Amino acid sequence: MSEPTPGAVTEAAFLESYWRDPHATLAHAREHAPVREVTFETGPTWLVTRYADVRAGLADPRLAKDWRATLPAEERASAPPGLPAPMSHMLTSLDPPEHTRLRRLVTQAFTARRLAALRPRIETLADDLLAGLPGDEPVDLVARYAIPLPMEVICELIGVPELDREDFAHWSTVLIDECPEPELARASAQLADYLGGLVALRRDDPDDALLSGLIAASEDGERLSDIEIVAMAMLLLMAGHETTAVFITNSVRALLADPAARAGVTSPDTVPGLVEELLRWVSPALNASLRFATEDLEIGGTAIPRGASVTLSTGAANRDPDRFSDPARLDPGRDPAGHVAFGHGIHRCLGAALVRLEAEIALTALFRRFPDLRAAGPDEALTFRRSVHVHAPRTFPVLLGV
Incomplete structure (x- = not known):
């Protein structure tokens, strides 16, 4: 490996301390270096950490x-997509005009009315x-509550039959966990095949x-x-399910550490505001998915060359x-308006309302049933996933106090 440029951070900088406490x-x-070149497992990228730069970048x-x-325009048509199908067709992988058309159509089905109807079921x-x-x-709490709740909700939302949910959950677990590449590819193909069959079924029997x-x-x-x-459907599973599970887990950890x-x-009137502050404080995704500079540009006074990948850190912002x-x-009385936990601009998370709804219900139900809930051990005993996108313990043992 070549020597890093001054001020750069290589993967060696992401030691155990980062996985345990990325915010530090x-x-x-x-x-000290709000726009800096770093190396992730996927390769080098420019990491952007100031709020003003991140928010501007999300809409740039x-x-x-x-x-x-x-x-160059003449090379684009023949170049392969960066991701295999169907992931290359996801909203998060597209730019206008393809993104505009797809989001407009998807929004027709992803309505507030549909989500509101889910509340009693959740x-x-x-x-x-x-x-x-x-x-x-x-x-x-991770395996028994934070993961299965959003998984069941996604199955209800998409319309996965009850008998198929065990397989569906297995494929999603493989995609979300840090599994070997062949296993990831196999699970992705199986999930895509299953969903393709379900789409064909629903065309004949909606x-x-x-x-x-x-x-x-x-x-x-x-x-569509x-x-x-x-x-x-795969995007809902991988983005909505994983980030919601992470958010529920980290929200419970935060609340157990802060009695105030x-x-x-405890109050229906204060839960929505508390969830909004938790979204700011324990952002479900620490870093937005990669973006690519289409021309030479500056971010925060730092030159970014055309073709470079850029990671906008919503957690840092x-x-x-x-x-x-x-x-x-963590201040429940704060007005955290303007936080970028769900992004900003045309790629702002389509499922933001669903994440809020699930978190409000999950936290309220948990602490109502188990008011004496407490961690089963010190936070230092937890092990964390080695992910640059989410910050989450692999397990979170709790005592219910019953």
Whole structure:
């Protein structure tokens, strides 16, 4: 490996301290080198950590999601996509005009009415999961609650039949966990095949779930193709399920460590505001997915060459003292408006309302049933996933206090 440029951070800088407490590393970067070249497992990227730069970058059309936009026009058509199908058809991999068309059609099916109708079902799912927890031994909150709740919700939303959910959960677990590449590829192909079959079924026999809504969505004679519908379902699974599970886990950890903040779960009037502050404080995704510079440009006074990849750290931005007063403190009374936990601009998370709804229900149900809930051991005993995208313990043992 060549010597790093001055001020650069190589993968060696991401030691165990980063995986345990990424905010300390991100805060140091934000203060001393807010736009710096780093090396992730996927390769070199420019890491952007200041709020103003991150928010501007999230809406900057010169930072494309499809790497082919960095190529000369005559080379783009023949260049392969950066991701295999159907992932190359996901909203998060597209730029206008393809992104504009797809998001417009998807929004027709992903309505507030559809999400609101899920509330009673999510409440029932949460209560059922909590009722099944043993009260006389430590319980892994990740495996027994934070992961299965959003998984069941996604299955309900998409319309996955009850009999198929075990396989569906297995494929999603492989995609979300850090598994070997052959296993990831196999699970991705199996999931895509399954969803393709489900789309074909719903074309002939529609129901009230999201897949049928996506099939029916049209505008000026345009409809979503089967591969676009499959890609949307996979995106919901990988982005919505994983980040919601991470957010629920880290929110519970934060509330157990802060009794004053935890008191906000006891009132329906304060829960939405508390969840909003938690979104800022424990951002579900630490870093947005890669973007690519389509021309030479500057970010925060730093030159970024055309073709370079750029990582916008939403987690670092949400704790920027230039935007939020005393940002390292969890403050339920704060107005965290403007946080970028769900991104900003045309790629702002389509499922933001669903994440909020699930978190409000999950936290309320958990602390209502187990008011004496506590961690089963010190935070130092937890092991964390080695992910640059999310910060999450692999397990989180708790005592229910029953």
